[in-house]
Amino acid sequence: MSASLEKGVRVLKEMIDAPIASYFNSCVHCGLCAEACLFYTETGDPKYTPIHKLEPMRRLYEQEYTLLGRLKKMVGLSKAVTDSELGQWQELVYNSCTLCGRCSAVCPVGNDITYMVRKFREGMSASGHAPVGIKGAVNRTVNIGSPMGVKLPAVKAQMKHVEEDYGIPIPMDQVGAEYMVMLSSMEIINFPEYLAAIAKIMKQAGKTWTLCSTAFEATNAGMQIGNSDLAKVIVTRIVDGAEKLKVKTVISPECGHAYTALRWEGANLIGRPFSFKVQHIIEVLGEFQEKGLLKTEGFETDRLTFHDPCQLARRGGVLQPQRNLMNMVAKNFVEMPDAGYMNWCCGGGGGASAIEEGEELRTEAFKRKKFQLEAVKPDRLVTACANCRIVLEEGLEHYQMDIPVIGLTELIAEHIPDLAKSEGA
């Protein structure tokens, strides 16, 4: 056994807990999870059946944690997990799984398959079987500060642009602000509208907020690759920043996995509860709307639909605020089939979009989104995750569908009355 495999097996063994043992023992091979997975439905290949993606982990569980499995191992009746097998499984554990959680939502015996894939990735990563694309993203996040290699000067340049264009100052490192706003590199590079939108919304709501120079990047490739140690390094940066600035709430940007990493894994990664609250920007906007702090004018009149990011909705429990916000600014908001809790993934979540060799499969899987969109024929598609947005744009372009994709936060901000004017009035 190679040293890396040994390490992988050791890490994987540590991952196995009572829920995983219960899940493996409950599976009756009914195959219903396949029907929930877009990589199966769009390819028809049974190897993409979600529970099958865990086969090496299941065998290891059986061999290490069950009496019968240990006996079988002793007399040489069981097959050990090998390096080449894990190598083969890379495609199943990463390229064809976005941790979207649909399988966990339909399993009749209640198996949370996504929970298991997330843990399996820890073993895959430790044994050196994570895809090169995500490895690169992790290294850049840990060493440079962001998965796309964005550094503080780029953020500062962005701040300057927004300040010049909108005349609203962008605060940085302000101690005692109520909110600390996080960004994803995707927003810094591709969607600068986001920062401007935040500035407008916060100004109207009368809230104090700040960016943090030592923690501006929210995405956590460490979690996506399945390396809790690195995920912890990334989260710690944010925790340190938030505690240094003494903020009440840290706002996760329009990015699904950043939200899951910070909101639902963060405290577990650092081993203690947070001293601040974590909210996705959509939750914050929803709260502002409820409290009357968000006032918009005018309506979009073209046909709009909303793509629920998996980590925000199905895995994060935020389902209604985005709909209330859409209705606040859109007259013609239509829902796609399966929208909301059972919405289909864009196909690029969970780090999948960083895997170059997975592109062909992603394009194939995008047919599901195409089908959903064709059912409602929207003029524009709104979402609340920068990664979904990029993947959607790529898919739409491939299938030559002329549907612009926009972020919900910037859509809302477009309807906030000109502050200079309203102040002058």
Add this chain to the structure above:
Amino acid sequence: MNEMQFLTWVRGQGLDLAVSIFLLGVLWRLLEIYGLGRKKDLTAPRHTPGASGWHTVFRRSLPAEGMLKKSPVTYIAGYTFHIGLGGVVFLFAPHIKLIQSLTGLHWPGLPSQFVDLIAIVTIAAMVVVLVDRISKPVKRFLSTFEDWFTWLVTFLPLLTGWLAVRHLLLPYTSMLAVHILSVEILLIVLPFTKLFHAFTVFGSRWYNGTVNGHKGVVV
């Protein structure tokens, strides 16, 4: 050993042995699985009505949105065979008598003609489930020896019980002995195969409901 001696053995020592292995096996397996425990979740919970382990234990008995249409055979034959099996095992008067003699507990049964009908429907549903496993690519792909074997050890008690009641194939005494033996095999096999989902299904649903309920997700 003649047929009477065989019947006496399966009713006596055989049954004792099978029930003992079953009970100890179940206990061992439950400890082996749930004894692994899990780490405490340190993240701040979000409370949503309907999101909890207990809710999911019950809710998962119904198909998820849109799934019945996608895999009708799995659901309909699956329900029929599970409910039918429960009916035949627990509502057939001679079974209740046996349970009463072992535990003292008893309840009213169904008329035997009715149980006979349930048995036929259940047998048919099990055949459908098997054909489905053979013909559906995903199911066939996932299936291992254990899947075929557990189908057989579940099917045999049902079939032999029905044959015994109908006095078919073998003399009643022999068929009854074969029936009891097949049940004993089922009892011994259950804790150590996927049939153990009869117990862990509740734990699995509960964990899924609890872990996601912590996030305020109704699963």
